[in-house]
Amino acid sequence: MAEHNRQEEKLLKLRHSTAHVMAEAVLQLFPDAKLGIGPPIENGFYYDFDLPSSLTPDNLEEIEKRMKEIVKQNHSFKRKIVSKAEARELFKNQPYKIELLDELPDNEEISVYEQGGFTDLCKGPHLDNTSEIDPEGFKLLTVAGAYWRGKERNPMLQRIYGTVWQSAKELRTHLQQLKEIEQRDHRKLGKELDLFSTHEEAGPGLIYWHPKGARIRLVIEDYWRREHLKNGYEILFTPHIGKAQLWETSGHLDFYRESMYSPMKVDEQDFYVKPMNCPFHILVYKSDIRSYRDLPMRWAELGTVYRYERSGVMHGLMRVRGFTQDDAHIICTPEQIEGEILEVLRFSLKMWAAFGFSEIKAYLATRPKKSVGDEKSWSQAVDSLEKAIEAEGLDYEVDEGGGAFYGPKIDLKVKDALGREWQMTTIQFDFNLPERFDMTFVDRDGREKRPYMVHRALLGSLERFFGVLIEHYGGAFPVWLAPLQAVVIPVAPPFNQYAEKVAKKLEDADIRVEASVGEQRMNAKIRDAQNKKVPYMLILGEKERSESTVSIRTRKGEQIKDLKIGECISYIQDKIDKKELL
């Protein structure tokens, strides 16, 4: 562990120091550049510059070349402590640095690092010498706009992102990884595999599910509904729009308006498209007097919501304006809450396992400064969340004060096949809506009491989940999810009839299958099926026809020969039932 930390520490220094070298190179090439900040980040570093003109890819190459020269000059990184006045003199031409200086508390030690002719205001730590940077171990990747200190009112600087590693070999591995990420990009695969699209003429951030994508969604939804019904949930369907008054009661028009689509006027009334399902579920709750005997209520809905996202933030399926949440609301008594939370967490983990995700980390967000609800409820809520995480033995972090104003929450991040974390599941207390809607239940003592309410989405949204799923599997879905599970390929046209017969039998056994009886040659058909990432290709010719068998070729290229048709069907069905990859 100590060794691990030392490695981390070393990488951090390397990255931070390379950022300084880049800043030096930029200043040499553009003496008027004003420096922002340049920290190390995951896999590399960035540095922000205020420059009179925008940087081009050619500039990046120049900068990179200059950096290599600097590195080879073996400058040492020298740390110096200076007074505020000295620092101010040192950075008199660097307004952003002066701004940072001004904000440092007076008692704090001010350090600067110097290498070659370049000095930067910096806490450190750094390497001892530029020679510790492998000139073939780094690469500048992209240039992007970034607001000074992340504030929208501030000027926009140009940020150069770079990656740096201890050796050229590690850099190559990282670049290979970036290529792999690009290959698996759900937008690219979505097009190649004909899964979904968006349309310029119809509006951004709105997803069209094509037959193959929709097929996968159907399988996901079917599984989701069945599991919910098996786990004590009821399923609701609610409308897509509601009157302004409803959103006033819920508080959405006060706190969430900028994320909502503009209202439409119908019969002199303003109607809003729903950005959330909760108020609708609450209306169902309030349609009757509820007894403690009725609780807990667990109501789930695949509810399609629309939220206004700023134009620059949309991203494939991951960030959209219209999406379907796998939403549910649990309404229960305070005594029931601990058990309910534990059940939700268990259910969630089961769901993730089914879809092939096993590395999961929890993030517990507690009470922020501004919040509603009493102290006792909050601490009970946080307590039940924490207990559930611990009972499931999940790795977790606490985000102190990171909860919403209306309640604490657990978010789950799942790790995909490339080791990237995605925030998906959220389990969220709500002390606000039950109050606003005056939700009650009649308790054992005959008195009306306020129930607890928990929002939860396991997969998050179907769109985003689908995006993650595509990238996790690189488009090669496990058999149970694959839109097409098998293709029957005759070696030549005379066996078309037998191919169709086999396909029919699989179809009767609920396997999604096609007979490839076109005029192409067998090799072309195999290639075609391979490119579509169909799990199984069933090859057949004279031998198979005479013996009523097939030969399976998996998309990994493995062959299983001479299976009777019935054996082939049970083979595939078994893989489907067990939710295996192949």
Place this chain on the structure above:
RNA sequence: GCCAGAAUAGCUCAGUGGCAGAGCAGCUCACUCGUAAUGAGCAGGUCGUGGGUUCAAAUCCCACUUCUGGCUCCA
């Protein structure tokens, strides 16, 4: 929303002011072929949209739309 870049055939892309191209996919025809591309032919475009400059615009300029990389945002 902001900064920067991009948009050419269904897809991937070439084309820097002078007749709009290629490969794949599609269609037609031929072929009895055993585990990743058989061959030949045909068809396919208001060069994202609108305006401007020019004898002439895919190409230069302006606006808009959408996408990409970031920033910001995500009660």
